[in-house]
Amino acid sequence: MPSEQNNFLTWRSRWTFILAATGSAVGLGNIWKFPYIAGENGGGAFVVVYLFCIALVGVPVMVAEVMLGRRGRKSPISSMRRLTTEAGLHGFWNSIGWLGAIIGLLILSFYSVIAGWSLAYIPEMATGAFQGANAQTTKTIFETMLADPDRLVFWHSVFVAMTIFVVAFGVTRGLGVAARVLMPSLFVLLIVLLLFAYRYGDFSAGFSFLFSFDYERLTLRGVLEALGHAFFTLSLGVGAIMAYGAYMPAEASIGKTVAIIALFDTLVALIAGMAIFPIVFAHGALDAAAGPSLLFISLPVAFGGMQAGVLFGSLFFILVTVAAWSSAISLIEPAVAWMAEHKGVNRFTATLFLGFLVWLLGLATVFSFNDWAEHKVLGMTFFDGLDFLTSRVLLPLTGLFIAIFVGWYFAAEHAREELNGEQSVIWSVWFYLLRYLCPPAIATVMIVGLYDSLVAGG
Ligand code: TRP
DSSP, X not given: OOOSSOTTOOOSSHHHHHHHHHHHHSSHIIIIXXXXXXXXXXXXXXXXXXXXXXXXXXXXXXXXXXXXXXXXXXXXXXXXXXXXXXXXXXXGGGHHHHHHHHHHHHHHHHHHHHHHHHHHHHHHHHTXXXXXXXXXXXXXXXXXXXXXXXHHHHHHHHHHHHHHHHHHHOHHHHHHXXXXXXXXXXXXHHHHHHHHHHHHSOHHHHHHHHHSOOGGGOOHHHHHHXXXXXXXXXXXXXXXXXXXXXTSOTTSOHHHHHHHHHHHHHHHHHHHHHHHHXXXXXXXXXXXXXXXXXXXXXXXXXXXXXXXXXXXXXXXXXXXXXXXXXXXXHHHHHHHHHHHHHSSOOHHHHHHHHHHHHHHHHHHHHHHTTTTXXXXXXXXXXXXXXXXXXXXXXXXXHHHHHHHIIIIISOHHHHHHHTTTSOHHHHHHHHHIIIIIHHXXXXXXXXXXXXXXXXXXX
């Protein structure tokens, strides 16, 4: 773990970096979001496109982010300013830093509301509310919760407070425990759920839904969503990975490290999907395209049907909350690090102030599920709109900037120096992808996908 006092201390080992970055990457994006967007986009075709986006765009951009962070050795905004000035570039390129910090806060505002649902489910599970429940009952329990703004505000506030607590008093120690102990537990519990789904769910229906490539179901919108989610799930485009990269030991291999993180992240998402869909298909009352509620109404059916459901169910939502927690920290960290570095405020004040802003904005997401549910712009509620703006517009945009900056403007010999642990084939493949594939691919998917979402499809 890096020390708070010294910006230039590095993580004790490569594994600490892997755990911290995995803690950031693995979160609600894997367990909550991936299954539901795969469901909304018809399954297999979406999954294949998503895997391509991770491998061909996400991984190269992640390598670039880690490299920029390690080269800059400061908060993402300052690192970017330094590196772009060094490269003799226009001030416009600094936007990679500050735009990212703002996007992080925007995402956290709704991320925290969803994490609040997970928190609310812990006492619900522990008191046995789901024991013996069928799909209809779990649906009612979930909808009752959404309809109650007070309850949502309460749990949203608890989650923001938890995040502020860790960030204000030191990301390092708390994060280490979370990453080292709780993440592996989450993984084990997901495997338990997978076994349950295998035993009691319609496993083959779930499997073919997720993994059979049904080309007809592929839409332009789905492709854009897959790309945006690849950035979201790997924590790219915000400076989070850059901030952690600043602490990475100089001699560690960035390529191998990133490959491990991406592999973990993808595994968790796929296992979550395989735990959820067999249950969905075994119950007529559940809908694969149910959207954001999917995790919260289908898995409780499984827990309700297990002998030890009270225990496993509570444990599961505790671990989901922890996974969300270690991600939330990395969403606010770039903005906090920058404020604490530059504005003459200390870390504590910066965290409180930014945390308050995030909390306030989060209220709009809370109300978009009840009081304001009918207020829609372009067919989207506030939550839908914020999710759309961040995941499908802003994250790909900063990803595009990073690819162009590192591929075309950043001195190739500096990049080569940072990546000298890699074999020359891997280096060439990376450089080629970042230069020639990522920018046009991201730009095309964004333009065509946005046109289809906003203009053609309405
Ligand atoms: N990757 C996390 C998840 O999948 C969310 C997250 C954390 C994130 N930090 C980020 C998303 C930075 C985008 C950018 O839940």
